[in-house]
Amino acid sequence: xxxxxxxxxxxxxxxxxxxxxxxxxxxxxxxxxxxxxxxxxxxxxxxxxxxxxxxxxxxxxxxxxxxxxxxxxxxxxxxxxxxxxxxxxxxxxxxxxxxxxxxxxxxxxxxxxxxxxxxxxxxxxxxxxxxxxxxxxxxxxxxxxxxxxxxxxxxxxxxxxxxxxxxxxxxxxxxxxxxxxxxxxxxxxxxxxxxxxxxxxxxxxxxxxxxxxxxxxxxxxxxxxxxxxxxxxxxxxxxxxxxxxxxxxxxxxxxxxxxxxxxxxxxxxxxxxxxxxxxxxxxxxxxxxxxxxxxxxxxxxxxxx
Amino acid sequence: xxxxxxxxxxxxxxxxxxxxxxxxxxxxxxxxxxxxxxxxxxxxxxxxxxxxxxxxxxxxxxxxxxxxxxxxxxxxxxxxxxxxxxxxxxxxxxxxxxxxxxxxxxxxxxxxxxxxxxxxxxxxxxxxxxxxxxxxxxxxxxxxxxxxxxxxxxxxxxxxxxxxxxxxxxxxxxxxxxxxxxxxxxxxxxxxxxxxxxxxxxxxxxxxxxxxxxxxxxxxxxxxxxxxxxxxxxxxxxxxxxxxxxxxxxxxxxxxx
Numbered sequence: 001x002x003x004x005x006x007x008x009x010x011x012x013x014x015x016x017x018x019x020x021x022x023x024x025x026x027x028x029x030x031x032x033x034x035x036x037x038x039x040x041x042x043x044x045x046x047x048x049x050x051x052x053x054x055x056x057x058x059x060x061x062x063x064x065x066x067x068x069x070x071x072x073x074x075x076x077x078x079x080x081x082x083x084x085x086x087x088x089x090x091x092x093x094x095x096x097x098x099x100x101x102x103x104x105x106x107x108x109x110x111x112x113x114x115x116x117x118x119x120x121x122x123x124x125x126x127x128x129x130x131x132x133x134x135x136x137x138x139x140x141x142x143x144x145x146x147x148x149x150x151x152x153x154x155x156x157x158x159x160x161x162x163x164x165x166x167x168x169x170x171x172x173x174x175x176x177x178x179x180x181x182x183x184x185x186x187x188x189x190x191x192x193x194x195x196x197x198x199x200x201x202x203x204x205x206x207x208x209x210x211x212x213x214x215x216x217x218x219x220x221x222x223x224x225x226x227x228x229x230x231x232x233x234x235x236x237x238x239x240x241x242x243x244x245x246x247x248x249x250x251x252x253x254x255x256x257x258x259x260x261x262x263x264x265x266x267x268x269x270x271x272x273x274x275x276x277x278x279x280x281x282x283x284x285x286x287x288x289x290x291x292x293x294x295x296x297x298x299x300x301x302x303x304x305x
Numbered sequence: 306x307x308x309x310x311x312x313x314x315x316x317x318x319x320x321x322x323x324x325x326x327x328x329x330x331x332x333x334x335x336x337x338x339x340x341x342x343x344x345x346x347x348x349x350x351x352x353x354x355x356x357x358x359x360x361x362x363x364x365x366x367x368x369x370x371x372x373x374x375x376x377x378x379x380x381x382x383x384x385x386x387x388x389x390x391x392x393x394x395x396x397x398x399x400x401x402x403x404x405x406x407x408x409x410x411x412x413x414x415x416x417x418x419x420x421x422x423x424x425x426x427x428x429x430x431x432x433x434x435x436x437x438x439x440x441x442x443x444x445x446x447x448x449x450x451x452x453x454x455x456x457x458x459x460x461x462x463x464x465x466x467x468x469x470x471x472x473x474x475x476x477x478x479x480x481x482x483x484x485x486x487x488x489x490x491x492x493x494x495x496x497x498x499x500x501x502x503x504x505x506x507x508x509x510x511x512x513x514x515x516x517x518x519x520x521x522x523x524x525x526x527x528x529x530x531x532x533x534x535x536x537x538x539x540x541x542x543x544x545x546x547x548x549x550x551x552x553x554x555x556x557x558x559x560x561x562x
Contacts, residue, residue: 080408086407087403095336098329
């Protein structure tokens with residue numbers, strides 16, 4: 001395997017003796033999108049800011065594109081979109097993007113980027129008069145205009161309308177297709193589900209789960225299969241026909257629910273059993289766990305402040 | 306919106322040549338200053354208005370010589386202070402608060418280039434101020450003495466001292482606190498710094514007050530422009546000490562966020 005674009009091992013950061021990042025490790029494979037998920041205060045932004053060279057860790061090692069985060073020669077190779085702010089309020093939208101482009105040897109064309117981000121109409125509007133969504137999009141443009149190898153996006157679609165969110169997603173997908181690695185911090189699980197190759201769920205400064213979206217949503221717990229059929233089918237007989245570890249019930253009469261590791265074999269076994277009983281399985285519905293279910297299971301449902 | 310063509314975003318990292326970054330950053334800094342209404346008020350409108358009023362309305366008596374001869378050097382000192390200290394402190398304070406300086410730290414722009422660009426922008430604004438103030442002064446009958454080089458030495462050292470103080474203030478306090486402190490200090494130094502009347506008017510406090518950067522600059526400029534002194538050493542030394550101390554403190558204490 002080629003060297004990871006980002007390699008974090010045993011990262012620890014303490015504030016006033018309290019570890020906000022506590023022995024955290026993660027890797028970003030080159031050319032992939034990693035989503036960093038976690039409740040507020042989980043340590044996501046601290047982790048990302050250490051990787052960007054803004055903070056020094058108390059322990060552990062961080063290699064960004066094989067370099068130390070503090071290396072000046074790393075700066076052109078990474079793009080950073082912070083959660084908020086980061087632009088001169090008095091500069092116009094296009095001026096701000098051109099300024100950041102002027103720091104790079106081979107920048108993207110700022111005019112083209114403005115158009116793709118839907119900012120042409122406000123190109124001459126001072127940054128402080130842009131709406132929150134427009135500021136977000138400009139900030140995204142500033143992160144990619146220098147044609148970096150690795151991009152950090154901290155909640156890139158917070159406060160965006162659906163059109164702008166899709167434009168952002170398309171940009172992230174295009175970055176990935178063109179071989180740029182992306183670290184995406186987000187609260188939005190559908191965003192992670194759509195964009196991320198790998199997901200790392202962080203809570204209390206630790207990794208509580210990591211893997212691909214498919215791995216996380218299929219891991220361990222079961223899916224549910226609902227169907228309607230003739231009332232009064234023999235459930236014990238059904239369970240005998242299914243793999244071990246499944247459960248079945250009928251409630252109300254004629255409405256069946258099967259719980260178990262949801263895969264094509266289970267589905268086939270249920271429908272075959274119905275057929276052998278000369279019963280029709282209608283309104284078949286498979287409910288798989290979403291990333292949101294996994295996230296809430298891992299981090300609890302209590303609201304963090 | 307059209308789809309991204311394949312390869313349009315392919316990585317091609319690299320930092321621009323330093324002169325290009327410096328030029329772009331300096332132009333941006335200048336735009337920020339000249340577009341900011343309060344900064345223009347502080348740097349240009351107030352010094353110019355003050356000069357005209359002080360010279361033409363005799364409510365502050367002047368001992369000897371022409372009124373313009375006394376007031377032009379003081380207002381020049383005020384102008385340097387307004388730009389290098391007050392304007393820069395407020396600008397830096399808010400740039401920190403808005404996360405601009407932090408974010409620029411994650412770009413290829415080196416911090417040294419950022420600081421040089423800020424200094425160049427200050428010098429350009431000062432050139433504008435000095436040109437306008439001298440033109441108005443001459444129109445009001447100002448009769449300058451001394452050498453341009455002596456004036457230049459004072460202005461450069463004064464700029465260094467005020468920039469150091471401005472970066473120290475703006476680099477350590479929050480935006481609004483900086484705004485309040487910088488404006489208060491501007492007013493205090495306007496009154497106590499020999500701009501409106503010589504520091505000798507404060508009697509026993511003179512030895513202390515004359516060491517203030519504004520007082521040293523206004524006094525030094527008067528020594529040159531009124532009396533034709535070549536090198537007002539005491540004032541140059543005072544400014545040099547302020548410059549070294551404030552820049553050293555700023556480089557130790559400055560916070561980028």
